[in-house]
Amino acid sequence: MIFKSARLMLGFVACLTTPVLADTLTDVAGRTVELDLPAKRVLLGEGRQVHVLAALKGDDTFKNIVGWRDDLIIKDPDSYAGYLEKFPEISSLPRFGYIPQGKFDLESAIKLAPDVLTMNIESKAAIDESGLEQKAEAAGIKLVYVDFRSDPERNSNASIEILGKLFGAEEKAKEFVAFRNEQIALVTDRLAQAKDLKRPTVFIEQAPGIWGGIECCRTFGPYNFGEMIDMSGGHNIGADVLTTTFGTLNPEQLIVANPDMVMVTGSNWAADSDVNAFVPVGRGADPELNKARLKGLMERSPFAMLPAVENGKVYAVWHQFYGVPYDFVPIQQFAKWFQPDLFKDLDPEQSFRTFHERFLPIAYKPGYFASLDEAANK
CATH class of the missing domain: 3.40.50.1980 (Nitrogenase molybdenum iron protein domain)
Known part of the structure; x- marks a missing residue:
């Protein structure tokens, strides 16, 4: 004992x-x-x-x-x-x-x-x-x-x-990853099967209209929004020059590249801006204000002289997509802009709404994109 x-x-x-x-x-x-x-x-x-x-x-x-x-x-x-x-x-x-x-x-x-x-x-x-x-x-x-x-x-x-x-929250993380992968695959799988795919050339400007003289042309190389463009059936012209995530083209390079489409990233930067010329896309944004701001940004040089702008091939995307793994939403929306015939049935807004309903504690509100392309707005 x-x-x-x-x-x-x-x-x-x-x-x-x-x-x-x-x-x-x-x-x-x-x-x-x-x-x-x-x-x-x-x-x-x-x-x-x-x-x-x-x-x-x-x-x-x-x-x-x-x-x-x-x-x-x-x-x-x-x-x-x-x-x-x-x-x-x-x-x-x-x-x-x-x-x-x-x-x-x-x-x-x-x-x-x-x-x-x-x-x-x-x-x-x-x-x-x-x-x-x-x-x-x-x-x-x-x-x-x-x-x-x-x-x-x-x-x-x-x-x-x-x-x-x-x-x-490991199980929820697995669900999140699976949902993201499935939503991206709706675009990439279809593009992989497409024959004779013609990719529009795209210039995307990073966050214009926040400060000062609103100079052109901050953009993305082969990563982040630049990679999303390529994944969606477009060709990011920034990757032709840059090897980094972020960088700047000069206006002459943009004129020579003559992109088929022009995009800008935007968000509500009112608390951080001295000129308030940005496109305030985001949760619950005003669509008419978005269009007006987008049109105003395209009056700058060299955009006003680009055929893409003259033809209304101008778009805005919520800037904050660049830092959260909701990138399946812009990938789907870009695909509809770049390859409209191939993705007629795709509904990125519904995809994001479903994501909110399945995963998020706040309700979905639209407003994350804007366009001067009348055909795309129908």
């Missing part, structure tokens, strides 16, 4: 002294991160990650969020309004600035005692240079990188799964 009791006591002591192994996940930077999962207190390094988190957590979207970057409020206020209506408590959620711009207050973040800070991969260089990761780790905060912007076709599904694991 004494021997048995001693064995039990030794086993109890061993349980107390054996270290508890943390869970691990591998982020999109290839880092193995050890932390207890699911995380209990999370600081969102980009507020727009809520678009993903909401699809994973639904009514519990903000349950474990202790703070977030202020970009959703400033750069996507229409979406923020939808989430504020559903979750009024987020109005008092602590906010932080952008790390690469030196606007992130680590001391204030530490006071919130987060387990983890989720960051977009494009911030990694600035974080490495500043030593922020080591300082955060010393305070018990783990960094996890995701990517929905730099190379979304490569990293979006993995990033959804990372956030699913981080927030204890």
Whole structure:
């Protein structure tokens, strides 16, 4: 009896002294991160990650969020309004600035005692240079990188799964990934089977009309919206010049390229603009205002002299699609613009409405696209 009791006591002591192994996940930077999962207190390094988190957590979207970057409020206020209506408590959620711009207050973040800070991969260089990761780790905060912007076709599904694991929503993450893949395949599978496909050349301008003189011609290389164009049956002329995600063409290059179609990205940037000439497409946007702003942007040089503009082949797409894995929506809409005969039956608006009904805690409202093409507006 004494021997048995001693064995039990030794086993109890061993349980107390054996270290508890943390869970691990591998982020999109290839880092193995050890932390207890699911995380209990999370600081969102980009507020727009809520678009993903909401699809994973639904009514519990903000349950474990202790703070977030202020970009959703400033750069996507229409979406923020939808989430504020559903979750009024987020109005008092602590906010932080952008790390690469030196606007992130680590001391204030530490006071919130987060387990983890989720960051977009494009911030990694600035974080490495500043030593922020080591300082955060010393305070018990783990960094996890995701990517929905730099190379979304490569990293979006993995990033959804990372956030699913981080927030204890792995099954919902699998459903999200499957839905996204199925919706994209509705376009790519049909294009792969099409014979003698003629791809229109397309120039897409990144976020014109926010600041200053509204110069031309910021655009996308072979990634992000540039890749979406090619996946949708068009040809992105930016990829003929650029090898990076973002870059700038000069007006002469645009004139020489003479694209068949011109696109711009837009959003409601009223809180961040000094000229308010942007196209405010987005959740619940005013279609007439969108068209008027789009027409105004095309009065700039060199757009006014392009045949595509004269022919009304001008379109706008919600800019925020470039940083969340809802890219199946623009891919479907682009396909209808680029290859209208091939995709007569495709309904991207219904696809996005279905996504809201299946995954999101806020209701769908249209307004994410605009066009000066009368045929496309019918």
